[in-house]
Amino acid sequence: MTVENSPPGSVRPRGRTERVRQAVVAATHAQFRAHGYPSLTVERVAEAAGVAKSTVYRRWRDTAGLLLEVLREMSGAQIPLVDTGSVDEDLRQLAVSIVRVYSDSENGPMVLAMIAEAVHDPRVADELRAFWRDRNENAADAVRRGIRRGELPADTDPVDVIRTLAAPLYYRMLVTHEPVDETIATRAAAAALAAARAGALDTAG
Amino acid sequence: MTVENSPPGSVRPRGRTERVRQAVVAATHAQFRAHGYPSLTVERVAEAAGVAKSTVYRRWRDTAGLLLEVLREMSGAQIPLVDTGSVDEDLRQLAVSIVRVYSDSENGPMVLAMIAEAVHDPRVADELRAFWRDRNENAADAVRRGIRRGELPADTDPVDVIRTLAAPLYYRMLVTHEPVDETIATRAAAAALAAARAGALDTAG
Numbered sequence: 001m002t003v004e005n006s007p008p009g010s011v012r013p014r015g016r017t018e019r020v021r022q023a024v025v026a027a028t029h030a031q032f033r034a035h036g037y038p039s040l041t042v043e044r045v046a047e048a049a050g051v052a053k054s055t056v057y058r059r060w061r062d063t064a065g066l067l068l069e070v071l072r073e074m075s076g077a078q079i080p081l082v083d084t085g086s087v088d089e090d091l092r093q094l095a096v097s098i099v100r101v102y103s104d105s106e107n108g109p110m111v112l113a114m115i116a117e118a119v120h121d122p123r124v125a126d127e128l129r130a131f132w133r134d135r136n137e138n139a140a141d142a143v144r145r146g147i148r149r150g151e152l153p154a155d156t157d158p159v160d161v162i163r164t165l166a167a168p169l170y171y172r173m174l175v176t177h178e179p180v181d182e183t184i185a186t187r188a189a190a191a192a193l194a195a196a197r198a199g200a201l202d203t204a205g
Numbered sequence: 206m207t208v209e210n211s212p213p214g215s216v217r218p219r220g221r222t223e224r225v226r227q228a229v230v231a232a233t234h235a236q237f238r239a240h241g242y243p244s245l246t247v248e249r250v251a252e253a254a255g256v257a258k259s260t261v262y263r264r265w266r267d268t269a270g271l272l273l274e275v276l277r278e279m280s281g282a283q284i285p286l287v288d289t290g291s292v293d294e295d296l297r298q299l300a301v302s303i304v305r306v307y308s309d310s311e312n313g314p315m316v317l318a319m320i321a322e323a324v325h326d327p328r329v330a331d332e333l334r335a336f337w338r339d340r341n342e343n344a345a346d347a348v349r350r351g352i353r354r355g356e357l358p359a360d361t362d363p364v365d366v367i368r369t370l371a372a373p374l375y376y377r378m379l380v381t382h383e384p385v386d387e388t389i390a391t392r393a394a395a396a397a398l399a400a401a402r403a404g405a406l407d408t409a410g
Contacts, residue, residue: 037325112324115379119321120242129382136381164396167376168368174320175375176341176368177334191369191400198399200392 023049024056025073028066033106037113042066064124067114071131074107081139087146088193094139095165095185102173102180115174136162143196152193155202164201165192228254229261230278233271238311242318247271269329272319276336279312286344292351293398296370299344300390303374307385320379341367348401357398360407369406370397 027049031040040063046053060066079097084090102108118125140158147156168188172178195201232254236245245268251258265271284302289295307313323330345363352361373393377383400406 116321116324118382119317119379125382128380132381163373163376163381166380167372170380171368171372171375174324174379175333175371176337177323177330187405191405194403194405195396195399198403200396200399 020049020051020055020059021069023051024060024066025070027051028070029106029110032067032070032110032113037063037067037110037117040066064114064117064121064127067110067117068124068127068131071111071114074101074111075131075135078104078107081142083142083145087142087149087151088189090142090146091161091165091189091193092186094142094162095169095189096182098166098169099180099182099185102169112173136166152196153199153202155199155204156196157201157203160201161192161196164195165189225254225256225260225264226274228256229265229271230275232256233275234311234315237272237275237315237318242268242272242315242322245271269319269322269326269332272315272322273329273332273336276316276319279306279316280336280340283309283312286347288347288350292347292354292356293394295347295351296366296394296398297391299347299367300370300374300394301387303371304385304387304390307374307378317378341371357401358404358407360404360409361401362406362408365406366397366401369400370394 024045027045028040031044031048035044042056042060042062043053045063045066046056049056056066060069078101079094082090082093084093102111114124114128118128136159139162143152143156143158143161146152147154147158152161165188168191169180169185172180172184192201229250232250233245236249236253240249247261247265247267248258250268250271251261254261261271265274283306284299287295287298289298307316319329319333323333341364344367348357348361348363348366351357352359352363357366370393373396374385374390377385377389397406
C-alpha cells in the first residue's frame with residue numbers, strides 16, 4: 001500500500017495527511033524497536049509504513065525528523081498536562097509522567113537516543129530546542145494558574161519552575177546514571193516549588 | 206619514543222606511570238580536537254602519545270576508557286572545590302566552574318560526547334556513574350561544612366544539593382539546548398540552597 005501525502009498548500013481533507021503521519025510514527029517506533037537508532041533509515045520506515053519514500057523525505061527529511069515526530073506524539077499522549085486546582089499536585093503529576101515516559105522500555109530509549117544525537121548534530125539540537133520551548137511553555141500554564149491563585153509569588157518565572165522540576169530527572173538519566181522513580185519525581189517537583197516560594201526562581205533571574 | 210607502563214603490582218617509581226598517563230591524556234585531547242569522537246582510536250592515541258598500543262589497551266581498554274581518564278583530569282583541574290567559609294559562595298563558585306568547563310571549546314564537547322556515548326554504551330554509563338558518584342560526594346563537602354556551620358538544616362542531603370545545583374545546567378546543555386552562563390549558574394546554586402533551606406532536600410527523600 002502506498003499513501004500519498006498532500007502537496008503543500010493543498011486543501012485536501014486532513015484525514016489522509018493524518019493517516020500518513022500515524023503510519024509513519026508507528027513504523028518509526030517499530031523500526032527503532034527492532035533495529036535501534038543506528039539502523040533506522042527513511043527507506044525502511046517508508047517501506048514499513050507503506051508510504052512513498054519521497055513523501056517521507058519531503059515531510060520529515062531524515063531520521064532526526066522522524067524521531068522528532070515521534071517525540072511530539074509521545075509527549076502529547078504520555079505527559080498530559082493536568083489541572084487539578086493545586087499547583088503542587090499539577091507539578092507532582094507532571095514530574096511523575098516524565099519518569100513514566102522514560103521508564104517505558106520503548107519510548108524512553110528513543111527519546112534518549114534523540115538527545116544523544118543532538119550532541120553531535122546541530123539540526124537535531126535546533127529541533128529539540130524548539131520542541132522543548134513549546135512543551136515547557138505549555139507546561140508552565142500550571143505555574144501561571146498557581147500564581148493567579150496566590151500559591152506562588154507573583155514574580156515567579158513560570159518556565160523556570162518547569163525547568164527546575166524536570167532537570168534533576170534528566171540529570172540522573174543522562175549524566176549520573178542514577179535511578180529515577182516516582183519518589184524522586186515527587187521530590188523534584190517539591191524542590192522546584194520550594195525554590196519558587198523562596199523567590200529563587202523569579203523573573204529577574 | 207615508546208614509554209612502557211608498569212605491570213600491575215610493580216613497585217617501580219610512580220613517575221613513569223604518571224608520565225605515560227599525561228602523554229595519553231594530552232594525545233587523547235589532541236586527537237579528539239583534530240578528528241572528533243567518531244575517529245578517535247586507541248591506535249592513534251598510542252601513536253601520538255609515543256606509548257605502546259598494548260599499554261594503552263591494558264590500562265584504558267578502549268576510547269571510552271581514554272575519555273574517562275580525560276574527564277577525571279579535567280574535573281580535578283578545572284572544577285576546583287573551594288572552601289570560602291560560606292556554603293552560598295562555595296556552591297556559587299562550583300556552579301560557575303561547571304559552566305566554564307562546558308564553555309571551553311575543547312573540554313566541553315569532549316564531555317558532552319562522552320555523555321552521548323553513555324546513552325548507547327552501558328559500560329560508559331557505568332563509568333560515568335562511578336565518576337559522578339565520587340565527584341558529587343567530594344563536592345558535597347561544601348554542603349556538609351555549611352550544615353556544621355548552621356547555614357543549612359541538619360538533615361539536608363548533601364549530595365542532593367549538589368545534584369540540584371548541577372542539574373539545571375546539564376538540562377539546558379543536553380535537553381533544551383538553551384544557553385548557560387554565570388548568571389544562570391548563580392541562579393541554579395541559589396535555587397538549590399533555597400530548596401535545601403525549605404527542607405525539600407532532606408535525607409528522608
